[in-house]
Amino acid sequence: MSEIVPTSWLVYCRPGFEHDALAELQHHAERLDVPCEASYGEGWVSLTRIDGEPVNDLHRQAAFKSLIFARQSLAALPALSLSRDDRLTAILEQVKASGWNFEEIWHETPDTNDGKALAGLIKALKKPLESLLKKRGALRRSAGARRLHIFWTDGDKAQLAMSFPGNRSELVNGIRRLRFPSRAPSRSTLKLEEAWHEFIPREEWETRLAPHMQAADLGAAPGGWTWQLVQRGMYVYAIDNGPMDPQLMGTGQIDHLKEDGFTWEPPQRLDWLVCDIVDKPVRVLAMVERWLIRKWCKEAIFNLKLPMKKRWGEVTRCLTTLEDALEKAGVSAKVTCRHLYHDREEVTVHVRLRS
Numbered sequence: 001m002s003e004i005v006p007t008s009w010l011v012y013c014r015p016g017f018e019h020d021a022l023a024e025l026q027h028h029a030e031r032l033d034v035p036c037e038a039s040y041g042e043g044w045v046s047l048t049r050i051d052g053e054p055v056n057d058l059h060r061q062a063a064f065k066s067l068i069f070a071r072q073s074l075a076a077l078p079a080l081s082l083s084r085d086d087r088l089t090a091i092l093e094q095v096k097a098s099g100w101n102f103e104e105i106w107h108e109t110p111d112t113n114d115g116k117a118l119a120g121l122i123k124a125l126k127k128p129l130e131s132l133l134k135k136r137g138a139l140r141r142s143a144g145a146r147r148l149h150i151f152w153t154d155g156d157k158a159q160l161a162m163s164f165p166g167n168r169s170e171l172v173n174g175i176r177r178l179r180f181p182s183r184a185p186s187r188s189t190l191k192l193e194e195a196w197h198e199f200i201p202r203e204e205w206e207t208r209l210a211p212h213m214q215a216a217d218l219g220a221a222p223g224g225w226t227w228q229l230v231q232r233g234m235y236v237y238a239i240d241n242g243p244m245d246p247q248l249m250g251t252g253q254i255d256h257l258k259e260d261g262f263t264w265e266p267p268q269r270l271d272w273l274v275c276d277i278v279d280k281p282v283r284v285l286a287m288v289e290r291w292l293i294r295k296w297c298k299e300a301i302f303n304l305k306l307p308m309k310k311r312w313g314e315v316t317r318c319l320t321t322l323e324d325a326l327e328k329a330g331v332s333a334k335v336t337c338r339h340l341y342h343d344r345e346e347v348t349v350h351v352r353l354r355s
């Protein structure tokens with residue numbers, strides 16, 4: 001019998017979005033009727049079961065893939081206060097009391113400057129801790145791909161947590177770092193690239209992001225998103241009053257139309273609609289809805305800008321409106337939404353029509 005069980009659901013998020021991540025977690029805890037107590041710090045939030053029972057069912061049923069504001073989702077033990085003279089003993093003792101075993105250990109921190117400053121400490125502790133946990137049999141091969149996360153919020157504060165294959169981010173700190181392509185006309189380019197990584201399995205890129213496909217990019221200028229589409233060999237209708245990058249236009253794969261993205265209609269059915277126009281979410285949604293109901297595209301990726309305070313509420317209202325409208329029109333589609341690393345005051349939505 002373990003002396004200690006994971007009672008907390010720990011989630012990482014973008015600093016400044018803690019209230020949204022918490023609202024999302026609380027929504028699931030209420031839906032599954034699990035009374036919890038909330039806590040949070042910069043870049044993370046946590047719900048702890050009031051009855052002291054393991055959090056595993058809640059953690060599993062609120063699947064990571066369905067979460068919007070969570071960068072990582074973990075089942076956590078109570079946070080540890082560590083002695084600065086000997087941090088390892090308390091960690092080893094808690095691992096022993098939990099009865100946990102795992103195949104790897106990730107040391108992680110909040111996405112803040114204070115978090116980054118812990119890199120040196122983590123580097124110094126990593127190897128000694130691994131060898132001690134190996135000796136004790138906790139770190140071993142064939143432990144069901146379970147991973148121990150040690151979440152450092154300070155030099156003397158760490159929380160041990162577990163993640164399970166199929167229900168977690170496979171990225172350290174839940175962050176997808178992408179290299180900015182030097183020839184892309186704007187940094188926004190990384191938002192579309194990250195969205196593809198997030199929403200389209202790598203093995204399907206060849207068929208779903210294929211050469212000779214046709215796409216519309218609404219609010220395209222100066223062309224960061226169009227650049228990504230062109231890199232995949234697509235032909236792009238770039239809709240924007242603003243100027244497009246001349247070098248990008250030189251590829252000959254772009255038709256730049258100075259029209260209104262909210263009213264423009266494609267000349268024929270396209271494969272992709274992407275939209276990065278900064279406007280009210282309801283306006284963007286109404287436009288995307290029309291595209292999908294008329295089947296003007298097979299897949300869509302668009303941003304919902306969220307300058308308001310209660311972003312979680314706004315996003316869920318938007319997604320429900322979209323799903324209801326599609327259902328009413330008899331259009332079957334899969335809708336997914338994430339707050340991506342390269343998103344700021346916005347979330348990214350992906351819709352794929354089912355044929």
Ligand SMILES: C[S@@+](CC[C@H](N)C(=O)[O-])C[C@H]1O[C@@H](n2cnc3c(N)ncnc32)[C@H](O)[C@@H]1O
Nearest residue numbers: 186188219221222223224225240242260261276
């Ligand atoms: C955030 S920028 C897009 C950046 C672009 N995705 C990139 O990667 O370079 C938003 C663009 O939307 C355009 N825009 C705003 N309202 C529009 C509308 N009604 N129709 C078309 N474009 C619009 C603006 O001119 C601006 O260039």
